[in-house]
Amino acid sequence: MATQTPARRTSTFNNPPDYSFASHRFHKTLRNSSKQPIVLVACGSFSPVTYLHLRMFEMAKDYVRQNTDFEIVGGYLSPVSDKYKKPGLLNAHHRVHMCSLAAEQTSSWLMIDSWEAFQNYQRTAVVLDHFDYEINTVLGGVHTQEGEHRNVRIMLLAGSDLISTMSEPGVWSHTDLDHILGRYGTFIIERAGSGMDQATDSLARWRNNIYLIPQLIQNDVSSTKVRLFLRRGLSVRYLLPAAVVDYIEENNLYLDDGPGPEKEKGKEKDGAAGKRDVDAGSSKKSMQS
Ligand SMILES: Nc1ncnc2c1ncn2[C@@H]1O[C@H](COP(=O)(O)OP(=O)(O)OP(=O)(O)O)[C@@H](O)[C@H]1O
Ligand SMILES: NC(=O)c1ccc[n+]([C@@H]2O[C@H](COP(=O)(O)O)[C@@H](O)[C@H]2O)c1
Secondary structure: OOOOOOOOOOOOOOOOOOOOOOOOOOOOEOOOOOOEEEEEEEEEOOOOOOHHHHHHHHHHHHHHHHHOOEEEEEEEEEEOOHHHOOOOOOOHHHHHHHHHHHHHHHOOOEEEOOOOOOOOOOOHHHHHHHHHHHHHHHOOOEEOOOOOEEOOEEEEEEEHHHHHHHHOOOOOOHHHHHHHHHHHOEEEEOEOOEOHHHHHHHHHHHHHHEEEEOOOOOOOOOHHHHHHHHHOOOOOEOOEOHHHHHHHHHOOOOOOOOOOOOOOOOOOOOOHHHHHHHHOOOOOHHHOO
C-alpha cells in the first residue's frame, strides 16, 4: 500500500492589512468541564448570507447538545476570498459587511472572520489551521471553571453539497482531506437535493470525525436563488436578515447578470457542480495543495 504523506499544520500566516481576529463572543470559560470545547467554522461564499447559513449553526448547536460530549465555545463565518472567482461572488467588503450585519443583529454568539476574505485564496485546510492558531496559540484556548487549561478543537461546519465535492476528483487533495477530517472533523448539514450518504461514502475512513445533521424542517434557500430573485426585481425579504436586505437595496447590489450562467446547488446532479466551476474559470482544480 502506498504511504500517505501526513497532514502538516501550517504555522505561519500572513494577515491582511488592519486585520484583527474577532473574539468578542468567544467563551473563554468552559461551562461544563467534562465536555470538549469546540469552535465551529463555516467556510463559503456568503454572497449574500441567508438565514440558512445562520441556521446551520443553530442546527449544529442543538445536535451538539443532544448527541455529543462537545461544548461550543465559538462560531465563525469565514467568507472566501474574491480570488475564488465563483459566479455571483460579490466583492469581499460587501460580503463581510453583510455577514457582520447578520451576525450582530440576529445572533448572540456568531462572529465573522475576514482573514481569508481579504487576501489571496486560501485552502480550507489552511483556514482551519489559522483558526487553530488564533484560538489556541494567540487566545490561549479556554479554561474550565476550576482554572484548568483546555485546547479548543476547530471543526468545519458545512452543507452536504460542499461535502460531496470532497469525492469529486481534483477538488480537494487527499492530504487536505486528511488534515480537515482527520485532525479537525466536520458537522454536515443535510441539504435538499444533495444526499448525505452519497456525500460521505468515500469519506468513511474519517467517519469518527464526521457528524451528520438531518434537516428536520426542509429549507432550500440558497444564495443563488436570492441573487436570481434580486436580478428579477423580486422580494427577498424574510429569506435573509432585514439589515442585509436593507444593505442590498441601499447599495443596489446583485442587479447585474454577472459573468456567467448560474446553476443552483443541491439540485445539481452527476458532478454538475464541478463542471460549473471549471466552466467559470474557477480554480477548483488548483485548490489542491
Ligand atoms: N439550504 C442549505 N442547506 C444546507 N447547507 C447550506 C444551505 N445553504 C448553504 N449551505 C451551506 O453553507 C455553506 C456556505 O455556502 P455558500 O456560501 O456557497 O452558500 P450557497 O447558498 O450554497 O451559495 P451559492 O448559491 O452562491 O452557491 C456551504 O457549506 C453550504 O453547503
Ligand atoms: N481544496 C479546498 O480547500 C477547497 C475545495 C473546494 C471548496 N473549498 C471551499 O469551500 C467553500 C465553498 O465552496 P463552494 O461555494 O464552491 O461550494 C469555500 O470556502 C472554498 O474555499 C475548498
